[in-house]
Amino acid sequence: MKKLAFIGFVVFCLFLFYAAYDIRDFGAPPSSMDDRIIGSYNSTTGEWEYGAVNETGANNAVTSVVFDYRGYDTLGEATVLFTAIAGVMLLFGGRKHE
Amino acid sequence: MSDEKMSVIVQTIAGMLFPMVLIFSFYVILHGHLTPGGGFQGGAIGASAVALLIVAYGSKTIEKKMAEENLSIFESLGGLVFVIVAIAGFILASAFLSNFLVGEPLFGQIPGWGESPLNSGGFLPILNIAVGMKVIGGLSAIVLMLALVSREVKEQ
Numbered sequence: 090m091k092k093l094a095f096i097g098f099v100v101f102c103l104f105l106f107y108a109a110y111d112i113r114d115f116g117a118p119p120s121s122m123d124d125r126i127i128g129s130y131n132s133t134t135g136e137w138e139y140g141a142v143n144e145t146g147a148n149n150a151v152t153s154v155v156f157d158y159r160g161y162d163t164l165g166e167a168t169v170l171f172t173a174i175a176g177v178m179l180l181f182g183g184r185k186h187e
Numbered sequence: 188m189s190d191e192k193m194s195v196i197v198q199t200i201a202g203m204l205f206p207m208v209l210i211f212s213f214y215v216i217l218h219g220h221l222t223p224g225g226g227f228q229g230g231a232i233g234a235s236a237v238a239l240l241i242v243a244y245g246s247k248t249i250e251k252k253m254a255e256e257n258l259s260i261f262e263s264l265g266g267l268v269f270v271i272v273a274i275a276g277f278i279l280a281s282a283f284l285s286n287f288l289v290g291e292p293l294f295g296q297i298p299g300w301g302e303s304p305l306n307s308g309g310f311l312p313i314l315n316i317a318v319g320m321k322v323i324g325g326l327s328a329i330v331l332m333l334a335l336v337s338r339e340v341k342e343q
Contacts, residue, residue, distance in 0.1 A: 130299075130300045136299075145289055145308060145309055146290075148298055149219070149220050152220045166227075167265075170262075170325050174259060174262060174325045174328055177332050178259060
């Protein structure tokens with residue numbers, strides 16, 4: 090069993106290394122897929138033409154997805170946190186009056 | 188349990204680290220629309236600062252300084268700001284949670300190539316601050332409450 094796990098681990102590592110060869114180089118220019126998401130910058134007019142930076146004005150495209158495009162998801166996540174705190178307060182909040 | 192506090196060395200170091208960790212947390216929250224991070228991550232860092240104080244000074248001392256009811260109110264205030272901003276998008280612009288501040292001169296400046304102004308992003312910084320308030324208050328309240336309860340269980 091241990092041998093099998095080790096072989097599986099080695100195969101998985103080789104797979105990861107193989108996948109890492111396909112990553113584009115550090116500092117390489119954005120691909121066309123990045124253009125669709127982040128937007129393309131027109132250097133003659135000095136403006137973004139489409140994409141997340143043009144629509145939300147935020148440099149961090151992940152934040153613009155989390156808080157703008159998928160804002161409902163973040164609202165639900167905040168509700169989960171609120172529910173957790175309400176549960177803790179309900180369980181332990183009245184301990185002073187016992 | 189009277190010896191819940193740690194030694195003076197740990198208390199001093201924790202007191203020195205607390206403002207720095209809190210400032211780093213505020214930095215991560217306020218720059219959420221420019222750099223990696225945001226409200227949840229920065230809030231978790233700030234709550235870890237409070238947890239550090241609780242470990243060093245003991246939960247009873249911290250409870251005198253910040254009651255968990257106040258932390259809970261702080262958390263609810265963050266949620267309220269989030270919902271109010273979302274409904275303001277419904278009233279002032281097209282839909283619920285629509286970014287009504289983008290393009291405005293104060294907050295909605297669209298950054299150029301290589302620029303990262305702090306007043307960009309429309310309502311994203313406001314929502315980041317709201318979620319940061321939520322997470323700091325909420326996680327701190329949970330950690331403080333569980334520490335108090337486990338202390339009381341040990342006493343019995």
